[in-house]
Amino acid sequence: MTRDFVQVDVFTDTPYRGNPLAVVLDGDGLSTEQMQRFAHWTNLSETTFVLPPTTPEADYRVRIFTPAAELPFAGHPTLGTCHAWLEAGGSPAGGDTIVQECGAGLVRVRRDGDGLAFAAPPLLRDGPVEEDLVVRLAAMLGVERAAIVDAQWADNGPGWVAVLLGSAEEVLALRPGLVDLDLGVAGPYPVGSPEAFEVRAFFPNNGATVEDPVTGSLNASLAGWLLRTGRAAAPYTASQGTVLGRAGRVRITADGPVVWVGGSVVTCVRGTVSL
Numbered sequence: 001m002t003r004d005f006v007q008v009d010v011f012t013d014t015p016y017r018g019n020p021l022a023v024v025l026d027g028d029g030l031s032t033e034q035m036q037r038f039a040h041w042t043n044l045s046e047t048t049f050v051l052p053p054t055t056p057e058a059d060y061r062v063r064i065f066t067p068a069a070e071l072p073f074a075g076h077p078t079l080g081t082c083h084a085w086l087e088a089g090g091s092p093a094g095g096d097t098i099v100q101e102c103g104a105g106l107v108r109v110r111r112d113g114d115g116l117a118f119a120a121p122p123l124l125r126d127g128p129v130e131e132d133l134v135v136r137l138a139a140m141l142g143v144e145r146a147a148i149v150d151a152q153w154a155d156n157g158p159g160w161v162a163v164l165l166g167s168a169e170e171v172l173a174l175r176p177g178l179v180d181l182d183l184g185v186a187g188p189y190p191v192g193s194p195e196a197f198e199v200r201a202f203f204p205n206n207g208a209t210v211e212d213p214v215t216g217s218l219n220a221s222l223a224g225w226l227l228r229t230g231r232a233a234a235p236y237t238a239s240q241g242t243v244l245g246r247a248g249r250v251r252i253t254a255d256g257p258v259v260w261v262g263g264s265v266v267t268c269v270r271g272t273v274s275l
Contacts, residue, residue: 001029006084007269010076011214011240011248013114015268018248019214019241021080022047025088027063030275032070038275039065045212046077050085058101059092060085068205072103073157075216075261078118082109083265104157110260117253117262120220125155137163140179140202143170150229154221160184160201162222164231168198172243176202179209184218186226186238196236197226199250200243213241214248220261223252227259234259 004025012018022042027035027049039047044067051061062081064071071077082098092098098109100118108119129137129151138145147165154162162184165171171187182203189195199219201212212218219238226232234254241248251262 001275002272003027003275004088005269005271005273006087006267008080008083009266009268010080010083011216011250011263011265012246013264013266014247015266017241017246018263018266019076019212019246020044020268021077023081023084024049024273024275025084027051034275035063035065036070038273040067043067046071046074048077048081050081053101055101055106058099058106059094060090061101064102070103071157073107073121073217075118075218075220076214077216078102078107078109079116079216079263079265082116082118084267087267112251112253112260112262115251115262115264117251117260118216118220120224120259120261121156123154123156123221123224125153126221126225127153129153129161133161137161137183139177140183141174141176141185143174152225154184154218154225156217156221158182158203158217160218160221162186162218162225164226168193168195171198171200174200176209178204178207180204184215184222186222188231194237195239195249196232197222197238198242199238199240201240211244213244213246214250214263215240216250216261216263219250219252220259223254223259223261227252227254 165187
């Protein structure tokens with residue numbers, strides 16, 4: 001069966017400078033095995049499949065796959081899928097607010113200037129990281145223990161543990177070894193810089209360390225931590241992907257306790273796939 005397909009670039013307004021996402025716009029009738037096989041074939045960090053919602057509160061349902069597994073939630077697939085759904089003629093019941101159903105539940109997405117923003121989902125695990133793990137994280141990153149200003153569990157689905165270094169320069173200089181968990185790192189830019197933080201995301205894949213170009217879920221959980229501890233003030237912009245030659249920009253805003261994670265999305269490829 002031929003199905004509509006797009007490939008979009010998320011957290012950028014310039015094609016090929018953000019984080020790519022494959023979106024199958026009609027996933028109805030596909031098995032989990034078929035979805036996983038196609039996601040493995042695209043070999044992107046995530047591939048999504050749009051489905052009819054199972055609850056009247058949602059505008060659409062999405063299933064999110066890495067090349068190896070299904071995720072209950074991920075940030076750049078949320079924005080990228082919403083962009084593709086709207087571009088394909090999707091009409092949200094709530095006007096400027098779109099409600100996405102995914103494995104983690106219902107996620108609100110709203111139009112945010114020239115882009116979109118999602119409401120950060122609640123954390124599945126938070127709190128300080130045990131000291132023995134902090135020491136191990138420092139070894140993975142190739143830095144001294146004293147270089148880690150703080151570390152926090154920041155799991156909103158993918159399983160992130162977050163590390164704060166003293167500066168963006170230190171983050172950009174990282175050359176990590178083998179990591180065995182999903183590890184996010186942030187460091188502040190000097191006051192007055194266009195971006196407030198540099199962010200990098202590392203995760204294990206088939207015995208190697210992989211770096212994600214721009215990561216919505218990590219930036220969501222980081223924002224909650226940084227805002228709560230007074231290390232950041234909303235609104236702010238984080239940059240990510242610099243070391244990889246990307247130019248990802250993540251916009252963080254807040255409405256009271258609700259953190260919104262936003263960015264631009266551009267469509268790069270349109271066509272059909274046989275599935």
